[in-house]
Amino acid sequence: METVERLIRSTQELLWERGYVGTSPKAIQAAAGAGQGSMYHHFSGKAELAKAAIERSGVEMRAAAEELLGGAGTAGERIARYLGRERDVLRGCRIGRLTADPEVVADPELRAPVDETFTWLRGRLAEVIAEGKQNGEFAATIDPDRLAATIAAVLQGGYVLARAADSTEPFDLAIQGLLELIEA
Amino acid sequence: METVERLIRSTQELLWERGYVGTSPKAIQAAAGAGQGSMYHHFSGKAELAKAAIERSGVEMRAAAEELLGGAGTAGERIARYLGRERDVLRGCRIGRLTADPEVVADPELRAPVDETFTWLRGRLAEVIAEGKQNGEFAATIDPDRLAATIAAVLQGGYVLARAADSTEPFDLAIQGLLELIEA
DNA sequence: GTCTATATGCCGATAGAC
DNA sequence: GTCTATCGGCATATAGAC
Numbered sequence: 001m002e003t004v005e006r007l008i009r010s011t012q013e014l015l016w017e018r019g020y021v022g023t024s025p026k027a028i029q030a031a032a033g034a035g036q037g038s039m040y041h042h043f044s045g046k047a048e049l050a051k052a053a054i055e056r057s058g059v060e061m062r063a064a065a066e067e068l069l070g071g072a073g074t075a076g077e078r079i080a081r082y083l084g085r086e087r088d089v090l091r092g093c094r095i096g097r098l099t100a101d102p103e104v105v106a107d108p109e110l111r112a113p114v115d116e117t118f119t120w121l122r123g124r125l126a127e128v129i130a131e132g133k134q135n136g137e138f139a140a141t142i143d144p145d146r147l148a149a150t151i152a153a154v155l156q157g158g159y160v161l162a163r164a165a166d167s168t169e170p171f172d173l174a175i176q177g178l179l180e181l182i183e184a
Numbered sequence: 185m186e187t188v189e190r191l192i193r194s195t196q197e198l199l200w201e202r203g204y205v206g207t208s209p210k211a212i213q214a215a216a217g218a219g220q221g222s223m224y225h226h227f228s229g230k231a232e233l234a235k236a237a238i239e240r241s242g243v244e245m246r247a248a249a250e251e252l253l254g255g256a257g258t259a260g261e262r263i264a265r266y267l268g269r270e271r272d273v274l275r276g277c278r279i280g281r282l283t284a285d286p287e288v289v290a291d292p293e294l295r296a297p298v299d300e301t302f303t304w305l306r307g308r309l310a311e312v313i314a315e316g317k318q319n320g321e322f323a324a325t326i327d328p329d330r331l332a333a334t335i336a337a338v339l340q341g342g343y344v345l346a347r348a349a350d351s352t353e354p355f356d357l358a359i360q361g362l363l364e365l366i367e368a
Numbered sequence: 369g370t371c372t373a374t375a376t377g378c379c380g381a382t383a384g385a386c
Numbered sequence: 387g388t389c390t391a392t393c394g395g396c397a398t399a400t401a402g403a404c
Contacts, residue, residue, distance in 0.1 A: 022286070099276070099344045118345055143364065148357075152338075152359045153341030156344040159301055163339055173330045177332070180326065181362075
């Protein structure tokens with residue numbers, strides 16, 4: 001693999017685990033097997049590299065969601081499949097995690113890909129929900145934008161509760177509770 | 185105010201905004217108006233001070249929740265009041281934020297107060313939900329532990345979505361969507 | 369493109385005076 | 387209790403050779 005590619009992927013992993021403040025250029029270089037000079041030749045610094053890594057993670061997250069939300073089946077089935085897919089729960093969400101970082105939230109260049117990813121996700125979920133309303137799966141009183149936000153929030157909050165408990169249980173409970181409400 | 189008290193409160197604020205990795209003893213001392221020697225006289229180091237600060241935040245968060253969940257009104261009213269209370273949404277949750285910090289999650293001493301706070305919250309919500317089931321407010325099919333986890337997750341995830349968007353809107357949508365599901 | 373050398377400053381803490 | 391001095395190490399680059 002090329003050096004640039006290794007740098008981006010290593011940064012993705014480190015940002016996921018340690019966030020922006022907790023990720024040093026030195027650690028990135030070590031993980032990528034690249035030297036100091038090499039990293040600074042390809043990127044102007046930590047911020048630019050982080051931007052590339054976050055954008056990449058956003059693209060990957062969207063693709064993974066679309067695979068399930070755009071697949072076969074009823075709207076309810078696709079949402080349930082998305083909610084129930086295998087996840088490395090205790091590692092948390094690679095994108096959501098970054099919202100804890102004040103440096104990411106404060107920098108428009110770094111926050112943009114985070115924002116775009118969640119805005120897309122909520123919009124895509126809302127589309128599927130609207131579909132489900134049309135064919136009578138969901139009550140006509142349901143507001144797609146609201147329910148979409150609720151679904152995305154349960155996932156993000158589920159990660160938080162799971163990491164607090166050092167157990168996937170609260171995550172699973174939260175998802176099951178949501179499905180009970182939706183399917184009732 | 186005493187020095188110890190100022191140190192703890194300053195640490196609470198800094199942990200809220202910048203997390204454990206992003207909070208340095210030097211910054212704590214500056215915020216508390218205390219010198220190096222003073223801080224290390226009262227606390228063995230950053231970890232011990234952080235533990236005291238997290239415990240304090242946990243106590244405060246529980247008290248604030250209990251005030252609404254244990255107040256007057258039906259179960260549904262109390263939950264809606266808790267969900268709808270004023271929050272500094274874009275600052276996120278002081279406790280939930282810490283789950284993004286690998287050093288907090290990995291250290292039993294630091295994770296314990298985080299875990300206890302959310303475990304208490306889910307338990308308390310489940311009690312109120314069970315009450316609501318008994319007097320017919322909620323369907324008999326509702327599982328209190330699941331719904332409690334869902335409610336806590338929507339709040340925590342709502343903060344994440346709001347900070348990503350740099351807007352409280354997704355938080356409000358997520359809460360409204362949850363209330364629509366519960367009240368339906 | 370990648371390497372090594374160098375730089376300023378913060379990190380987290382310890383030591384010992386006052 | 388609080389202060390100042392000191393410490394080894396890392397953070398985040400920049401400079402210039404190869």
